[in-house]
Amino acid sequence: MSELRLYGSSLIKAKHILDFLLTAKEAPELKEISAGTKIGKSTALKILNTMDVLGLVRKVGEEKKYYLGIDFIAYADKAASDFDLLQYARPVLTHLRDITDETINLGVVSGNSVVLLDKIESQHRSISLKSKIGGRMNLYSSSMGKAILAAWPVEKLGKYIQETELLKIAPNTITSSDALFTEVQKVKEMGYSTDNEENEADVYCLGFSLTKNHQLLGAFSITAPKYRMTKNNQEKYLKLAKQAQHEIEEAF
Structure with a gap:
């Protein structure tokens, strides 16, 4: 089968620019985007x-910094729904x-990343996390990713491990490719994954895949400050998460 050829070079370049704006820590100027x-x-x-x-981008201020346009709020809401x-x-x-009373994340696979579909934050003991709805996380460093x-x-x-550069981000x-393969086998045996400061410092997560009829639907995680993820809490959270996993898969 011949490889799909993408149509419209300007559209592809526009997508690259939007991706750059999405991941930029601060609103960039034209020279930074270029x-x-x-x-x-x-x-x-x-x-x-x-x-x-x-309405897809906004140009603000004398320095002409660029932001994603507010139209994406409606697009994101529709896509999520x-x-x-x-x-x-x-x-x-x-x-x-x-x-x-911990933050719960829901993600789906997109390419070689996990896209955060929903984030239900702790009401009383919220922690500041880098993750945002619509944001991406590595499969190899996040608990949802390893569950997937x-x-x-x-x-x-094997193809993913061979082709992916495993960068240290936490x-x-x-x-190590060998260490990742061993870790994934461990996840298969346990039925859940862990992220012990692998994606973000001082954060510990428990991850669970969601499947139905051998089809991967996505994954969810329980996220907490590392100090709060005690052995007793882990045991309690695992039991509750397994029940939630079963309920979602049965309802789907």
Whole structure:
């Protein structure tokens, strides 16, 4: 089968620019967008001006810094509402948040990343996390990601490990291919995954895949400050999460 050829070079470049704005820590200027996307300043400016008129980006201030447009709020809301998984999972995961008083995340696979579909934060003991709805996390460093990897066929897992650069992003990130393969086998045996400061410092997560009829739907996690993830709490959370996992999979 021939490889799919993408149509519309300007559209592809616009997507690169939007991706850059999505991941930028601060609103960038034109020169930063051009350098970060490797798109010439003249071309980038034309695309940005067009997207500004369409409401896809906002140009603010004398320094002309660029932000994603507010139209994406409506797009994101519609995209999230179209996910059947979110409709089935949210009531169950909200209850899980209420009885654990910890932050609960729900994610789906997109390429070689986990996209955060929902984040139900702790009401009384909230912690500041980098993750945002719509944001991406590595499969190899997050608990949801490792739960997903454990649900993949061994051939697909092997291809992912072979092709992925395992960058250290937190104190305990796994950066060895052999160590990651061993970790995923451990997740398969345990039925859940852990993230012990592998994706973010001082944060500990328990991850669980969601499957139905051998089809991977996504994953969810319980996220807490490391000091609060004691052995007793882990045992309690595992029992509650397994029940939530069963309820979501049965309802879907």
